[in-house]
Amino acid sequence: MNKKPVILLNIDSLMSKPLEVAVQTGRAPALAFLKEKGIYLSDVVSSFPTMSVTIDSSLLTGTYADEHHIPGLNWFDTTKKEVVNYGTGFRETWRLGTRRSIHNMLYRLNHEHLSPNVSTIHEDLANQGIPSASINSFVYRGNTAQKLKVPKLLTTLTYFQDGEWIAEAPQTFSLGAFSRIKPWNFTAKIAAGNYKYVSRELRHLIRKDKLPAFTFCIYQDLDLRIHYKGPMDLKGISRIDKQIQKIFNLYSSWDEALERNIWLVMGDNGHAPMHVDTKKALIDLRKTFNKYQISKLERPIHRKDQLVFCVNQRMAYIYVLDQRITMTTLVERLKKDNRIDVIAWKEEEWIRVESGVKPGSLHYRRSEEMKDEFGQTWKVRGELELLDLKLNKDGTLTYNDFPDALARLYGVLNSQSGRFIVVNSKPGHEFKSQLTPTHLGGAAHGSLHKQESNVPMIIAGTAEKPIYPRIVDLKEFIMRIVS
Template sequence: MKNKPVILLNIDSLMTYPLEIAIQTGRAPALQFLKENGTYFNNMVSSFPTMSVTIDSSLLTGTYADQHHISGLSWFDTSKKEIVNYGTGFRETFRLGTRRSIHNMLYRLNNEHLSSNVSTIFEELANRDIPSASINSFVYRGNTPKKLKVPGLFKTLTHFKDGEWIMEAPPVLSLGAFSKLKPLNFTFQVAAGNNKYAARELIYLIRKNRLPAFAFCTFQDLDFRIHLKGPLDIKGITRIDKQLQKILNVYSSWDEALRKNIWLIMGDNGHSATHTKYKESVIDLVKLFKQYRIAKLERPIHRKDQFVFCVNQRMSYIYILDAMLEETKIVDRLKRDKRIDVIAWKEENWIRVESPLKHGSLHYRPSEEVLDEYDQGWKVRGEMDILDLRMNRDGKIAYGDFPDALARLYGALHAQPGRFIVVNAKPGHEFKAQLTPYHLSGAAHGSLHRQESLVPLIIAGTNEKPVFPRMIDLKEYILRLI
């Protein structure tokens, strides 16, 4: 029997509690149908930082950042001594250089930054002569040369001759105005499409009988609403559900949609509600280290610069350029701010973790001394409470407030070479450096905390399950289904 096509619908910032409220109150009938006729997980572990480009990279490669090398929406390339930014906010992007940020997102992300030592689902399927599709995802590396074209008005904002470039992509690629499937489909978003656009592209494939063995489709609008309105916004879920209803209605019945396809519907990250007052909410790293020389966004790195800050909303990388500065001295200053809950850095071949909220330190590294609940081996010394770790009845490490923290922190700290510290904010707070955007009275993500790290997953059309409920386990699961 021919395997059914797998359709993975990635709903940016879909969270467990508001999803369940929307379903219980009858405002999401399509999601309710899929949930009641499938398998439901409310604790799928995301990647770290919990930012879309890192999450999609982990999902599509089955690895954390130490292997795929996409450190976040903002990170520092130590080899080229430049800040890599994929578009954290207009003011910051403008100061860094709009053309450079756009080039990072459109070209370098897939062609240079995503490690060649890992393979995406699209690449592995292509090696087996199995077709696939990517709709609306900025991480899409595959094996098929595709010409992408920038709309005329925006050609001057790119580095491409005549606004065109060739990328290795899946056989079927949709990326807003740059590459679309349905000829008359239109979106006001240039770089990608809104929810209606994404749904129309998927419906077009189904109606034209062009649906490949695997289709990855991202719905992005919900994230923007939650940043402004807070994590309990239900209206955004209701709007997405209407698009899902249109997709299911292409079939003679919703039951037929399950008979013909396997459906995976997931969130990629959660959000933490932020305070209403700037002084309570925002951790300003520039002020915290005001007596040091901090690299400026608008100019190249100077030999006298001591720090580079790369903020990913509720987490940040602090890169140490001054060889005379010791990590412990920097950590002591960070520990003065009780709005920070995790501080981690590499110390020889260990990871060292401390917290302004708890005494002592934790050291760990990969080893076979003790397994965690995901059967990963570690050697752990010191205060396990710093990362809310405990030993379960099976003698394995179990996680509390920071899901899969050992592997995810290790991944972030080994994503790039160089000396740097990872800092994580308590829920309700976020970091700022120079022109970083912040979200008062709204919500933000990026951190290691369970609020942003645990997301829902619905599987319908099959009884097969992933080995573990983690983003990095979905690649093996999808390839097994196909």
């Protein structure tokens, strides 16, 4: 293999505007260097919902949720009649069962929920005899059996025998306190590594000349800051940039770092600022459907339960267990709330969309009738304005407020079995159910809206680019420049 190693730095919740401000004001010299030397894409389309596990699954498999089957951070498995939560917030996961949530995140996500019908970058490279590394990613599936161990103090919070389990992971694998590359590396976080830990792991690989062909690193710290400080917080970007500077300083010059490696830096989702007022900001689904029997987190699904709510911040799934309840009855109730801008559900092979903001209805399905800006083909009927679609003179469809909306909605509505509705809130609002964490006065994500769906990407060290500026197209791009 004569190609340069590819290093992908995924900075959770990095957004274009604050990145550009940080670069322009000298707060991010390393990112400024890469941006100046490379290709800058300001509007790369994320996956949906805009939650990390779904996004990373799309990045690593090159598919949307209809194929990879990870429909969010919080969803309902209709076959097993259980809520699958990967860790949305302490109160919610505690009520659902901490052991179950931890097991979902550490094991079931990769070994049961991520579809066996898709393959990850790590698996495809391993099949070609090409090594790869994963640092700090909860979506990690590879071809190498790795023994992971839970710290002794936490063994009672897991289902693993003696706190150990075998994970199918890449050859080089790091995940906080559970698996380290650098001996004695310390992390302040248990479930994952903080930004300093991640950088130490990557620096260790560079110092020991053990960089594989592809290394995937995730910096998670920025997301938490933005949730509570708002989208324009620059301190988190500056802190991570200082760690990237330390990585570059391992080389004789920053130019040498670029000559020897391909560097990709990206965000995974954006954030929408939240209103401060509780009544204005929060859409409480329990109040919307107070006449129905709603399942409770602390107990298994009861035979009398009619609805299950799974909230992913600014989007939510409403599962309909009672076959006597029609979808249109629930939709009419949702349409009375003008804070809900997209309401979508399946009708046989069609996707149907309505709104609490705009009148009318939209129907669409896969077909060869018309093509969108990403080369996907559809049959569309009804009010295009519901998804802010534009039909151009040449017959192509383009997107505005909801990037790649047709494919991304199609993905989540075909990601799982059962009867359910997808709801999307206007910026400034988020959904609430029993013990759902909220972000008043801060920022939140999860929705289809461009504020959360468009993210930046820097490509340095190669002139190659993705076919389309979408996270779902990055797998093909990475495989092209690696193998």
